[in-house]
Amino acid sequence: MADLDSKVAEWLKWDRNEKTSAALQALLAQKKFDEVEKILCNRISFGTAGLRGKMAVGYANMNDLVIIQTAQGFLKYLVRTDENLLKKNGIVVGYDHRHNSKRWAELTATIFINAGYPVILFGDVVPTPFVPFTILQYGCASGIVVTASHNPKDDNGYKVYGPNGAQICSPVDKYVQKSILENLKPLDSSWDTSILVNNPLLSNPLEDIISRYLNYINDEISPQSKELNKKVNVLFTYSAMHGVGYKYVQKVCDLVNARILPVPEQRDPHPDFPTVVFPNPEEGKSSLELSFKCADKNNCNLIIANDPDADRFAMAEKHPETNKWKIFTGNELGALFAWWMLHSFKQNHPDIPLNKVYMISSTVSSMICKSMSKIEGFNYIDTLTGFKWIANKALELEKNGNKVIFSFEEAIGFMCSTQVLDKDGISALAQMVTMASFVYNNGKTMDEQLEEIYTKYGYHVTLNSYYICHEPLVIKRIFERIRNIRGENIYPESILNGKYKIINVRDLTTGYDDNQSDKKAVLPVSSSSEMVTFNFENGFVCTLRTSGTEPKIKYYTEMCAAPGKDKGGLTKTIEEMVHGICEELFEPKKNNLKPQATD
Template sequence: MMTDIKTGCSYRDNLIAEWFRMDRNENSRAELKALLEQKKYDEVSNLLGKRLAFGTAGLRGRMGTGTAQLNDLVIIQTAQGFLKYLIKTNGTLLKNVGLVIGYDGRHNSKRWAELTATIFISAGYPVLLFEDMVPTPFVPFTVMQFGCVSGVMVTASHNPKEDNGYKVYGPNGAQINTPVDEDIQNSILENLEPLESSWNTGILADNPLRKNPSCEIIYRYLNYIDQAILPESKELNKKVNMLFTYTALHGVGYKYVQQVCDKINARIFAVPEQRDPHPDFPTVKFPNPEEGKSCLELSMKYADANDSKLIMATDPDADRFAMAEKLTDGWKIYTGNQLGAMFAWWMLHSFRQSKSTVPINKVYMIYSTVSSMICKSMAKVEGFNTIDVLTGYKWLANKAYDLEKKGNKVILCFEEAIGYMCSTEVLDKDGVSACAQMCSCASYIYNQSKTMNKLLDEIFDKYGLHITNNSYYVCKDAEVIKKIFERIRNIRGPNTYPQSILNGKYKIKNVRDVTTGFDDNQPDKKAILPVSPSAEMITFYFENGLVCTLRTSGTEPKIKYYTEICASPDNKDKEAVNSTLQEMSKAICEEMLEPSKNNIIHQSDIKK
């Protein structure tokens, strides 16, 4: 997200002068000088005339010169504003406990973590700064374990190598939400002038206000995993002795996944070329396990050589989890929704095996509204509760926190973008703990001479087929995206939505638009989910049971679509259900998004 600054030739000159006055990083200064020498004035205006805005995901964007990108100066301005916000809103806790800062293996991540620590320590506030790269979930875990005022993780998760980010957690250990992000953004804009002390990272050496939580947090995290995996599961892991092929995709996951697997008696083989952190991700085009085979080719090679039937992957900051399985007809890469079904089954099984005294009517699973409704179908049979929330763990984790404060137990949160939270000990998606849970689930299933794919079939046999088709189009022009959604909302005139697709073959029963707050599922036609005017999101409910959501990404230039058919347990005709899904998905995209007219590119064409 960008905030606009008034520009023009004289304004641009002033902005250039201001940048050179404030910025001390020779690389970003040289980059701007080169653009000026090449007379790329429009590019300079864009880089200095807009500002990367602080949102509910913090900051995320391309690294480079100017206020529209991430660099030392923008990080300093952000940290200064964030410090002032915390002093104003929670100064006592900040003074007594401080905040935790972690970072991944990307370019500049450590540098920006240290700049942030410098700003807080220079002002006299304690900081828990990890001495080495850590998975993103370790930061919210530390916030909760030590009662910190906040947490900062410098990461861009699975974004391309050119990007980085700055993610912020609240005192409850969950990602911040609105209106906190707006308040922080305003504080940043009020504290843009970099202090002399903000550049002095030398202050960190042997400073009593700087603490390293690494050893204690790793100890506590492993203890949490030890408690989360049932003793009988750890014994079964040892007995079955499966070999799991694991890839960290050049991220930070290996060191910690290995320790966790050792703790629960699970055996992994790490893909050598992708085991250690590398900021350029040299063996993959996109360091995102959601991309599927292109990310897992090396894993498949080693798994075949080692007769390993299961591949597990975490993304570069180890908060997402992916899995593939070797079947008789080759490798199957599971979707986020399919994995969600498996996690839901396993976490319910584990909950019951734990002999918990919490009654089933106080147990919850939470899923994002664009994810599979398999949890809801399971709940109807098993008696637990489900809630769907807006996309993103800021919604999932905060809802879990609120439910547990009221005496409930949340055993799973999941979103289709391969994000799983298997315990409220970490209020964020966590690929490391997901590895531990899925290893244990796999041992249980393989001990019965079954596959994970067979487990999935059994889940759908009992609760009904849930077949999804999710993908995206890339569109780098915000105005085009705006026009696409304006057309959908005014298809036959002002405030009229599509009523059907394929010339009336499939009729739309209801529409929910959380951008505008419209929902004709409700008696007053007002959406129950929080309204978010800054992001596009419309859901269509068809008469035949298909649900489709069209939305923009909060971190990437994409229009995403999510379609799912939930069949009754009596309907076993998978081919017919899938055929209907594919036909409708194609028609929805062609008729509503009009890709050829709007020059937007489908994911499948990008790979080609």
Template sequence: MSVEINTGCAYRDRLIAEWLRMDKNPKTIKELKTLLEQRKYDDISVLLGKRLAFGTAGLRGKMGTGNAQLNDLVIIQTSQGLLKHLVKNREELLKRGGLVVGYDGRHNSKRWAELTASIFVQAGYKVYLFEDVMPTPFVSFAVKQYKCACGVMVTASHNPKEDNGYKVYSDRAVQINEPEDGHIQNAILENLEPWDGSWDTDVLEKSPLLKRPLCDIQCRYLNYIDNAISEESKVLNKKVNLLFTYTPVHGVGYRYVKDICDKINIRLQIVEEQRDPHPDFPTVKYPNPEEGKPVFELAMKTADAHDSKLIMATDPDADRFAMAEKQPCSCWKIFTGNHLGALFAWWMFHSFKQSKNASTIPMDKVYMVYSTVSSMICKSMAKVEGFNTVDVLTGYKWIGSKALELEEKGNKVIFAFEEAIGYLVTTEILDKDGVSACAQMVTCASYVYSQGKTMDQMLAEIFDKYGLHITNNSYYICKDADVIERIFERLRNFRGQNTYPESVLNGKYKIKNIRDLTTGYDDNQQDKKAILPVSPSSQMITFYFENGTVCTLRTSGTEPKIKYYVELCASPDNKDAGAIKSTLDEMVKGICEEFLEPAKNKIAHQSEVK
């Protein structure tokens, strides 16, 4: 398809000519030429004029032509920039340890992993390229095991089938963070021209620098998780003999979840229709267990048919974990990420107290970590039990880094979580991990059921002891960045310049403090400066109400969403759940109407499963 490049804009014409000269993929070349033929010049300007940047989970976006999407050329440019950055900053480690590269079951994932590997191999560096799809946490684990300079995982986790991503781990086995992500971004911009051989993946099989680590890492990883479960718990697992229904939601989790469950004496019933990786996720609209019933529907049918009372799910790259339980009314309860956070926190603390470490590690050295938008149940537990908690920004680039930092100072991190069903149950894997989370939660369930309780009843006991924590989290879809900007700027200038809201519902619920991690303002602090890192490129404001409610409004780092997270933490002596929930619902309604109402015609509310 030949086409004349004359769009009436010299800058755009230069970008088009440059792309067509550098791109060698027939599909993405055809996409651009078709847009040219259709005279969709505004679309072309967006696709070529903007470039994907590192967010809370690396690069992530739709697959297709242009700098603003993911494709062969963008992957090559990203890998070239990453290589130059590593040579400049960690060359000796790169020479000794090389690079780890993995991929999930999405369209293009394997090819982009191979393109990345080939660039490093041709530059003379060792690459551990996984020979098959595997869970994202394997990359973090392998970087630590092999002492590599870096790790790359090609995945879009739970995003829709049209998306993919490029996640980078540092030599510390945690996702890259500021300022390194910015340095890599600059190196990418300095290395946009594909090098000789960058498109050639045939060199991989001939190179002695290519290593295939899957069997070794799988063995080490599963053995480590296995050893983290006590022999007493394995005996109890077998004795209680619960049957768990499991779905990997067309992702990579089946092989690994089954293997660890076999090791620790757990019976599984697989959702066969969703067992194997499939890039189109044919049985679900969105392959995200957070979506609730639509994702769990087949698992519920399978569980009902086999008289299984517990369902487990991992997302497509098996770094997230979800669970549902059959209730006495025969309906299913899908636990929220915060509910599971409470159950995990209780279980990991219970397990720690039963372990040999409990007698050697003082309680003031024990920590749990959670994200700022997650339930504060860990903090409530810590007040009673005597351990410590730390809250960090959203995303495991912050959670993993903080866990590592604490342990390097001689502390013991026994648990970390974010409400988006992401759990860290061992610092041997400095990332959220659905497989190790699964091993701990099924063992927890065996223990709870052996006590004659259900998981829902156990959750109620946790809240009874530490105080009821009720959350109301949801989001609005907004694809217009200018509208999002106006919403948050209005909140910062609510009653005039540099003023925030003082209350909702005409003063009924007063705001005590405000933290704005976009601007760095935090009146919780004496100098009114935020302690947590500030990010001017993302929107995030937290309101602390006098009645103990905390509300955070933020933009998503991976999707066109305005998210809200509202939690009311009651004291242990307040047992009136109905009144607490009524208050929370009233406050959420007021917050949405008063803080987001001016943009009501520009945003679309989406309900989340509670």
């Protein structure tokens, strides 16, 4: 109790935010000492995605004091690693529309400016991709964006990029975490944002970056494609999901001659996301309900959407005969984008040989790019989950004289060039509306185009979902059981009473891969997250992993048919196998796991 008393005294001494201080006092008055201990004796950890968590009092949550401690520590880290670059070009800071986002961006800017370093602070809410774009445009020492992406309204986050424009990778996160812990005491000056007024070290890049970003999009979409967009004149219903996207998407669509009709209730930024519990178009019908109504009312057959910070992209299409809506999965969109980006590249760069061209996807995403590469002659590489891995691999490839034309993750994340070294829902939208004009002009629907892609390169049937689990010990127990299901270090050998045999196990938590001669995994290993992949005799692949930002146990599965072969019973088989894996390995009833909500 003495340690808790000292933590309480420390918090009340350091915290100058009246709301969070009052919240702690209220917990103490109600004698909720277990809760107080939980939030003060534990600390939210800085990882490769930075910070993300609930906005509330305590070191375990997101609040003014934690942000100040984080910014102070991050500043010291940057000073140690490349002070010259920091002095010369400073850092860029952006923010979304969530509660506290602007304030935390300003607190961060205050800390860096007090130390004498320039800060490029956006003067309005911006899409997350604008921050990595700005790093490359201005040569900044780092970039920070205050956002929780598509998380619920009570969450916020602090996402950090390196000087190369990509998200930081391990071990940088460990160094930053160490630096934060060494600089926990907030300086008096860290609270006083008045230093930002008319400060020569502070600049607002918004108009210049908008102009540069539009120039980038203008260069990516050919004049012929812009003319075709105007001629075909497809109408798209667009949802910004109460986020930051609409203003910038409208500028991009005007540039490429695309016509969008925004969902009025979700067009403008709103920190409380009043029409959606989970503001994530990846969730499906529950998040797109208003989009369907708007599209139906206006006789529109295509819906496009961004998540709130506009780094993800989603699409749905109404079947012309049944009038039913199809929501494309991230893997299906990946197939469409891969086909289109290759088509466009060959049209616009006939002089560049395809043996110097690459596509990248994460290891839990569909292998459609790999199948395409075998037929078309370009190169394919997979990486660990997360655009930090994809972006850094793309940088490495391009430094060696190659060209990366497309990268994606199944979680509706798409990188259509290396001008933005992260998923970018706005440049993806520009490519998709242009692709739709091309496809519709040829008398096909997007779904029919997808069918053609699968006919040529092989059907790729995927089934991905997740279980909610708020108990880390339960998650740990589940994966320990998987690794020792038939004795110590003996993984499952089959499912459904031996009906489907497992021929390979790769565990990127422990570094085990029985497909390698030395049993050691080739891809990077992380003991701080769970990730196990099973390859089955019938070609079925299943990866089980935990989320880095949400309380989820996820599963990703795929089966592929050979090019020209009918998909036949693939869907039925994959459904049977997924059910077997979930029941046998996760034991959802025993572990009280909540499945993903179905619409």
